[in-house]
Amino acid sequence: MATTEPRADDVRWDLSDLCADAAEARAGWAALVERSADFAARYRGKIASLDAPGMRAVLDESDELAQELSRLQVYTFLRLSMDATDVEANDLTTIGRDRGADIENDLLFLGLEWIALDDAPAEALLASEELAPYAHKLRVEREEKPYVLSEPEEQALNARGPVVSSWQSLHDRQVSTLEVPFDSGDGVRPHTVSELLSCLHRSDRDVRLGAVDALFAGLAPRADVLASCYDALVGDRLTVDRLRGFGNPMQPTNMDNELDDETVEAMLTATEESYGIGRKWFEAKARLLGLDRLALADQYAPLGEARAFSWPEAVEVVDTSFGRFAPRLAEIFRACLDAGHVDALPHSGKAPSAYCTAVSKQILPYVLMNYTDRLRDVSTLAHEFGHATHNVLALEQQTWRSHRCGIPMAEVPSTFAQSLTDDYLLENETDLGTRASLAADRVESAFASIYRQTVLARFEQRAYGVRGEGLSLGVERLSELWIEENTRYYGDSLALPEGYAIGWSYIPHFIHVRFYTYAYAFAQLVALLLYRRYREDPEAFVPKYLAMLSAGGSASPADLVAPFGLDLRSTDTWREAFAELDAMRVEAETLSAA
Numbered sequence: 258m259a260t261t262e263p264r265a266d267d268v269r270w271d272l273s274d275l276c277a278d279a280a281e282a283r284a285g286w287a288a289l290v291e292r293s294a295d296f297a298a299r300y301r302g303k304i305a306s307l308d309a310p311g312m313r314a315v316l317d318e319s320d321e322l323a324q325e326l327s328r329l330q331v332y333t334f335l336r337l338s339m340d341a342t343d344v345e346a347n348d349l350t351t352i353g354r355d356r357g358a359d360i361e362n363d364l365l366f367l368g369l370e371w372i373a374l375d376d377a378p379a380e381a382l383l384a385s386e387e388l389a390p391y392a393h394k395l396r397v398e399r400e401e402k403p404y405v406l407s408e409p410e411e412q413a414l415n416a417r418g419p420v421v422s423s424w425q426s427l428h429d430r431q432v433s434t435l436e437v438p439f440d441s442g443d444g445v446r447p448h449t450v451s452e453l454l455s456c457l458h459r460s461d462r463d464v465r466l467g468a469v470d471a472l473f474a475g476l477a478p479r480a481d482v483l484a485s486c487y488d489a490l491v492g493d494r495l496t497v498d499r500l501r502g503f504g505n506p507m508q509p510t511n512m513d514n515e516l517d518d519e520t521v522e523a524m525l526t527a528t529e530e531s532y533g534i535g536r537k538w539f540e541a542k543a544r545l546l547g548l549d550r551l552a553l554a555d556q557y558a559p560l561g562e563a564r565a566f567s568w569p570e571a572v573e574v575v576d577t578s579f580g581r582f583a584p585r586l587a588e589i590f591r592a593c594l595d596a597g598h599v600d601a602l603p604h605s606g607k608a609p610s611a612y613c614t615a616v617s618k619q620i621l622p623y624v625l626m627n628y629t630d631r632l633r634d635v636s637t638l639a640h641e642f643g644h645a646t647h648n649v650l651a652l653e654q655q656t657w658r659s660h661r662c663g664i665p666m667a668e669v670p671s672t673f674a675q676s677l678t679d680d681y682l683l684e685n686e687t688d689l690g691t692r693a694s695l696a697a698d699r700v701e702s703a704f705a706s707i708y709r710q711t712v713l714a715r716f717e718q719r720a721y722g723v724r725g726e727g728l729s730l731g732v733e734r735l736s737e738l739w740i741e742e743n744t745r746y747y748g749d750s751l752a753l754p755e756g757y758a759i760g761w762s763y764i765p766h767f768i769h770v771r772f773y774t775y776a777y778a779f780a781q782l783v784a785l786l787l788y789r790r791y792r793e794d795p796e797a798f799v800p801k802y803l804a805m806l807s808a809g810g811s812a813s814p815a816d817l818v819a820p821f822g823l824d825l826r827s828t829d830t831w832r833e834a835f836a837e838l839d840a841m842r843v844e845a846e847t848l849s850a851a
């Protein structure tokens with residue numbers, strides 16, 4: 258929905274904080290290549306001989322190089338986001354890819370030599386005051402040591418790269434080139450997978466039901482190839498896991514997320530125990546829509562019609578709801594707006610969706626929006642500024658290397674920020690349709706993050722289990738596992754159409770990053786728990802919460818949430834989150850019936 262007329266309330270990015278122009282960016286890349294080569298020449302082969310102050314100097318310098326790399330990469334990426342056909346931006350992308358690879362190769366030795374260091378000297382360095390700002394990330398890097406093989410073995414494993422990505426791109430192509438003839442309201446025309454999926458949010462039931470049938474009828478002839486891709490990738494990952502000595506197929510993902518197996522299992526178990534909350538909602542939603550029983554196609558059907566929110570109104574809502582929680586958050590929000598670090602409305606050639614990107618300790622983050630006056634866009638603005646405020650506070654206190662969190666913790670402040678805005682709107686909004694829509698949207702998106710992602714993770718666990726026993730992952734076997742795990746969740750509350758058996762087939766995360774999805778369940782549940790703590794005692798909560806944001810990635814998720822009395826390994830902790838979720842369900846039911 259690109260607007261052609263400029264709107265008075267539009268705000269666009271000002272990229273001058275990043276780079277003056279493309280010429281400066283090119284010069285920046287050339288200079289950074291030299292600086293990195295010089296850095297490598299001075300320190301390669303010497304990490305083992307450094308004392309604590311020496312190691313600190315190396316880390317500080319590598320932190321500076323990483324931020325300069327980030328500045329140049331973000332400049333290129335944002336130019337491309339504004340206009341994918343921008344010739345200069347495309348040239349810069351090519352330069353960035355080539356130079357970026359050179360620079361990363363030059364900086365690689367630091368991590369490898371650090372991991373290679375014996376435990377005793379490494380521990381001595383980690384205990385020093387000089388390395389305190391880096392200690393946590395350095396420890397995390399060393400945890401991989403037992404699973405790293407000899408250099409020739411690692412090279413042989415790396416040589417598989419092109420074959421692995423061939424399976425992935427075969428899968429991607431099979432899904433992205435699929436076009437199914439369908440009439441979504443403007444006559445029969447070819448629809449892509451994502452176009453069909455977006456029909457599930459339409460109010461016309463025939464369109465929703467038809468889109469589901471069309472999607473699975475379209476995928477069915479490709480299911481065999483899609484299953485073969487998955488079978489090949491799972492088989493390959495299990496073989497590499499065995500060579501490296503991993504204990505279970507989830508372990509590498511859990512280690513990346515800095516979560517132990519026990520924590521993840523406690524969370525998934527508590528989630529499965531509470532599937533009933535979802536089923537109660539589906540039963541209520543059927544009544545609200547005047548149906549005997551909900552069909553899969555009705556799961557995201559709109560309840561209530563929300564009014565429009567102009568951009569200035571959205572800014573006001575986020576500013577006020579952040580400000581009454583903690584003035585500092587509203588200050589950061591306004592600072593980013595004033596600095597021209599927000600691009601608000603859709604434009605022709607602009608990248609879709611929304612994101613926030615950190616740049617460096619000196620430069621405020623940039624936020625991309627495609628604001629279209631919908632209630633959901635207000636929530637997206639709050640979400641992206643949950644990320645932005647987290648970035649700014651963490652970069653104030655931490656090194657570049659230590660500011661960044663893995664996805665599980667990174668998505669907590671963004672989800673929490675949405676709750677701040679949702680609650681503010683529920684308190685102040687008088688339009689009944691808007692209130693109903695807000696309450697239903699928030700409970701349904703929580704279900705999508707928590708329940709659906711758990712179903713996906715359990716399906717993956719079982720697929721790896723079956724493949725590990727030497728059985729192949731064909732269409733029939735995958736479909737059986739898929740329906741079993743889905744039925745565990747939906748029960749009788751929602752009718753699954755026959756075609757849904759191949760619902761596993763088009764999901765990219767299974768192919769690209771195994772067990773990727775549970776991180777979103779984690780973030781949503783932790784945000785619910787924190788919000789509960791906030792309501793119980795706002796005064797005690799806010800300073801602790803700001804301290805957690807400032808800590809960035811300088812501690813593990815378990816340590817970051819410990820000050821709130823949350824023990825992530827305990828199933829009881831997670832159960833408490835579901836009391837909160839159930840309250841949201843009841844509220845959505847009440848407001849939708851009003």
Ligand SMILES: [Zn+2]
Pocket residue numbers: 640644668671
């Ligand atoms: Zn996010």
